[in-house]
Amino acid sequence: MNEVLETIYNLHAVHGNFTSRPIEEEKIKTILNACVNAQNASNRQSYSIIVIRGEENVQKIIRCGYKSPIALLFCVDFNRIHDIGDYLGYQSDNDNLFSYLTAHTDAVLATQTAVMAATSLELGTLCTNSIHHLYRKNLDDMYKELTLPDKHFFPVTALLLGYEDKTKALHHKSGRLKDSGIVHYDTYKKLTTEEKEEIIKTVNNPKNHFDTKGREKGNCSTYLEFYYTKWAPLRDPEVISKMDDMLYNKLTSFIKN
Template identity: 30%
Template sequence: MALIDTLLNHRTIRKYTSEPVAEPLLNKILEAGTRASTTGNMQVYSIIVSKDQKMKDKLAPCHFNQPMIKEAPVVLTFCADFNRFNKWCNLRNAEPGYDNFLSFVTAAIDALLVAQNVCVAAESEGMGICYLGTTTYLAKNIIDVLELPKGVVPITTVTLGWPDENPEQVDRLPLESLIHSETYHDYSDEDIDRMYAEKEAREDSKGFVAENNKENLAQVFTDVRYKKTDNVTFSNMLLEVLREQGFMNQ
């Protein structure tokens, strides 16, 4: 399968067979990940590979006990990591100045770029993956479980293994909704209605609205899935993690 077909056929896999991922193949995929673009060729990220069942059991509560954490043969935690780079600078009589929010953003971008490379490489080999957006919610818990030192913050988690399901692709907004030519063109009410019409008309979307007793799909997001109170709570928790891990100094 051509690479572009791998990308176009992406599916989120939450159920995996018990077949392990061979170490040479996993290393090949991780090596492909490390070829991702990186700011200034600093590679300010680390990947924690979790295959031991006891460790996956410890990680599961950090991700609200989503079952794929325990069931996937491999769990990858991608971290923003200036710890290694800072140590190198200090050993070379170079004063690091990376204890700030901009440096965290730089390292977070690096971590996400390598994570996407890993995911595409895994899918090109016939494996399935699932991104977990819960990583930054309970980052402090993950830091404790994985024994992450100062200068290291978990950014995203990916489960990886051989698929035990073939789900339908989830919907995506039409291309015109996402692409702007030359400058940003803001959306009219009519644009929004047109661009979200297909998503709102889907049977699964209607089901979400009905089961949550809401008027429309947007309210499912604002009132149930990603509530402001939760956003504020987890934002404050993440900011505290950044302070504790040394990324909020002035």
């Protein structure tokens, strides 16, 4: 197996098991230089990367419950493009859903490239959506703390970086589905009854390591029972509405004048 594929197959999330060992500045620069080489639409690089340094800052700003020496916040950002255009006397129109989705994809591609680069440098990584969770982190607070622009800007994901504490690390990679329900050839295909049964059997088998959240803590007999009843049950509509309002507010300020 070549080194690139070996790095990809070794990717895994580090859930809080980071040491306090500082990351060498050269490695941080290498990761940043790698991720800006990710594919992006029209070579615009319509994203920004906020480097958050120090365990306390990471914990305060990202609020995912974990500490790490460094976090990278990947954001949709057209401000640079607008500012340069204004400086040159040109107009630029990116207040639309198409532009947002394009830039969102650019930011995600840069994020995954950073993950691969960090893994190749023997660093642990954790991508988190906690920045969009109202009861973990209010986006208004993040915008103030990091002086983020009010327009043409939206935080997409945060990436925690650090050296993994091998004494606390899992000794296996989390399971992955690979075929039915994931890969569709030529046209999309709904699962057959047999395929559903096979997926349930695969996911619920402890030997396949799909249970990353601790089924035992939920007093559930299978992982899927834990997932549907404890980890991702139906939410209070009022709670969901408040979270949606927070996200819509920031997205609308990006999309519309």
